[in-house]
Amino acid sequence: MNKENVALQPVRGTRDLIGEDQRRHAHVIDTARRVAATYGFDEWSTPVFEDTRVFARGLGDTSDVVMKEMYSFTDRGGESLTLRPEATAGVCRALVSNGLTQSLPQKVFYAGPMFRYERPQKGRYRQFHQIDVEVLGSAEPLADAEVIGCGWAILQALGVAKDVVLELNTLGDRESRDAYRAALVAYFSAHKDKLSEDSLARLERNPLRIVDSKDEGDKRVVADAPTIHAHLTEAAAAFYAKLQDHLARIGVPFRENPRIVRGLDYYSHTAFEFVTSQLGAQGTVLGGGRYEGLVEEMGGPHTPCIGWAAGVERLSMLLAEPPPAPRGVAVVPVGEAAEAAALDVLQALRGAGIRAEMAYRGNLKRRMERANRIGARAAVILGEAELARGVAQLKDLGTGEQAEVPIAELVAKLG
Ligand code: ATP
Ligand code: MG
DSSP states (O other), X not given: OOTTOOOOOOOTTOOOOOTHHHHHHHHHHHHHXXXXXXXXXXXXXXXXXXXXHHHHHHHOTTSHIIIXXXXXXXXXXXXXXXXXXXXXXXXXXXXXXXXXXXXOOEEEEEEEEEEXXXXXXXXXXXXXXXXXXXXXSOOOHHHHHHHHHHHHHHHHHTTOGGGEEEEEEEOOOHHHHHHHHHHHHHHHHTTGGGSOHHHHXXXXXXXXXXXXXXXXXXXXXXXXXXXXXXXXXXXXHHHHHHHHHHHHHTTOOOEEOTTOOOSOTTEEEEEEEEEESTTTTOOEEEEEEEEOSHHHHTTSOOOOEEEEEEEHHHHHHHOSSOOOOOOOEEEEEOSTHHHHHHHHHHHHHHHTTOOEEOOSSOOHHHHHHHHHHTTOSEEEEEOHHHXXXXXXXXXXXXXXXXXXXXXXXXXXXXX
16 A cells, blocks of 8 residues: 555556456457468567657647647656657658668558547547558558458458448549648638637648548538549549459448548548447547658658558457457365375476466365366366376366376376
């Protein structure tokens, strides 16, 4: 206990992962890692904190994350550091720092904790976790299709694809976007009186953001706003058509949603979200798009990239069945003299990769109770008389059946 004798709590917006929560969490990450590997993605890890400029530049200084959500602090050496709010900027920084800009494309898988100062609610935390996939250094729509296809394959492997829809849009190339921006400024200027304060502030600087607004009043104005499609250049429209062909070919269903614009400053062409109606307001489980200029912001060459990030907590909540708790073998010595032999049996089982445990104390009854409590599938009971004959009692804790088994055969029987 601390001085005031009050139990300390986790920080607001953070959670402990124990038992089923941890199993769900690990299952999401393990599954994503395995599927991403089949697509040829290599896992990277970068530091949890970075020079604040990595994110201030990386996300663009008008993004919500940078303006309102970053955990930034000055360290003892006077440097401004930030706990990463997302993975992409750090990955692009790492591409440059590690001299990999000449070895493109790089296909990166990422998993880890992220930090945002947000209002905590179901599916929204201050420390949360993302899985993330990026192709750095490819301008081909085939890369977009592969990245999206990998996301879809992960959702399928998790058994949640049936609850999720891919919403797809394009933001076109620079020329398309400039024309679209002008059309948006004209439209929103005519409806200024109905826009939220936030959106008014974005009107000149970044009108695309208004399309993304969660404000109800804004949403009504946005409903009739022009979409980008009339403003796409021929090349941008061709890119988008190619991507749709590829997605159809690899069997990823999607529906077009011209309101998907994504929050960051560097997006171009593809923008997409996998959304669900199962999680209330926190309906986006996975979001991403194509971006340019980010690697340049980190001091590297112009590098076209495509990627996505998904919230592990939101995916964990969507899992229908929690992964089952592991069921091991309980080794139960009867009497002190049997304990040494029991240690040998434990070593042999563990050496063969079998989950095995022995209570640290207790008589036969106590030990059997514990075996049941930890959900052991079997108990290996070692009595002194049996030990003398080189055998053990093997009890199936599911059926209750018990049989005598030579100790030398335990590993084969339980493996
Ligand atoms: P939202 O609109 O829900 O705030 P976002 O656009 O900020 O999402 P991204 O930056 O694209 O989200 O992050 C990708 C994914 O990470 C989201 O789709 C979501 O699943 C997850 N995510 C984002 N912020 C949080 C958070 N605070 N807590 C839990 N998961 C989050
Ligand atoms: Mg957000």
